[in-house]
Amino acid sequence: MSLFERYLTVWVGLCIVVGVALGHLMPAVFHAIGAVEIAQVNLPVAVLIWLMIVPMLLRIDFAALGEVGRHWRGIGVTLFVNWAVKPFSMALLGWVFIGWLFRPLLPAGEIDSYIAGLIILAAAPCTAMVFVWSNLTKGEPHFTLSQVALNDAIMVVAFAPIVALLLGLSAITVPWGTLVLSVGLYIVIPVIAAQALRRGLLARGGQAALDAVLARLGPLSLGALLATLVLLFGFQGEAIIAQPLVIALLAVPILIQVYFNAGLAYVLNRMAGEAHCVAGPSALIGASNFFELAVAAAIALFGFSSGAALATVVGVLIEVPVMLSVVWIVNRSKDWYEAGAPARRAEGARSRP
Secondary structure (H helix, E strand, O other), X not given: OOHHHHOHHHHHHHHHXXXXXXXXXXXXXXXXXXXXXXXXXXXXHHHHHHHHHHHHHHOOOHHHHHHHHHXXXXXXXXXXXXXXXXXXXXXXXXXXXXXXXXXXXXXXXHHHHHHXXXXXXXXXXXXXXXXXHHHHOOXXXXXXXXXXXXXXHHHHHHHHHHHHHHHOOOOOOXXXXXXXXXXXXXXXXXXXXXXXXXXXXXXXXXXXXXXXXXXXXXXXXXXXXXXXXXXXXXXXXXXXXXXXXXXXXXHHHHHHHHHHHHHHHHHHHHHHOOOHHHHHHHHHHHHOEOHHHHHHHHHHHHOOOOHHHHHHHHHHHHXXXXXXXXXXXXXXXXXXXXXXXXXXXXXXXXXXX
16 A cells, blocks of 8 residues: 555545635635536536546456356345435434434524435435445455446436435426436446456556556546545535534534444445455445435425535535545454454355365
8 A cells, every 4th residue: 555545534634624725715716617517417526536436447347247146145235225224314314413403503494404405315325436435445346336337227216206205295306417417427438438448458468558557547546536525625615614513513414324324234244244345345335425416406406505405515525534434444344344254254255266
């Protein structure tokens, strides 16, 4: 691990501070960058996400995707957490914290809107950033890609009904443009580009050429992650300084939800006997959120300046630092995970030729 990677959390902290400061000092610049979007998808952020995930996708050999079926337990656990636990646990946490405990500290007219935003945030599992988190935990890349693709397919039919059920609305306006464009930008295009580049490198110079390119792209990927963090916090620099208490209170149920769902997926995978390289990305996919879709849905339903939109933005702000903390926990607990008898059997089976 390089010095840069070893102190990644330090650089993340600095980027948060820099982003908030620049967003407050130069709001016009960040407003201009934020306005470069299509269907609520910010294009500069999309480019940075490409730089983050293409090196991870380069490692994937599509010929080996058929083997992902042996990780059916991990797939089942992730689907259970994403669709049967996560939206409902967030609804409960929103009602407990925002609707009850923190109610006296928040604007009375926005309570229901805040809760709605939290529910919308939890109803869509992350699409792109999980490739970064999976890579940082040395996760099984074929499992990660297959799980993300499966979640995207389910999201098309399940997102609106789940949100409608939990919000008690008869009809939900799904921002289909955002959903389709996000999947295209963050999954389809990067996968095609990465596989074309992979085949070209292997054809010209074999595995050595591919390894050399991956070594050069590694720092670029982490640099793009930090640049994304500066942009995200810069976009909301004014709001953070103007409403620090509201943002801090909204972050509490989001934080609890992330750690609860990540921990649940991690433990269930251990009990099921999945290998650590599957349990790590499973926990991270189970905990993270598709914030582009969440923000767009909240704006479409409640308006740009609503409490719901602000709640989803808080999810955006804490996504990177919180998920990095989950990555740290997954990596540090590997010995404990593999000490379990089912996990030992899974790791042993994976290591045998």
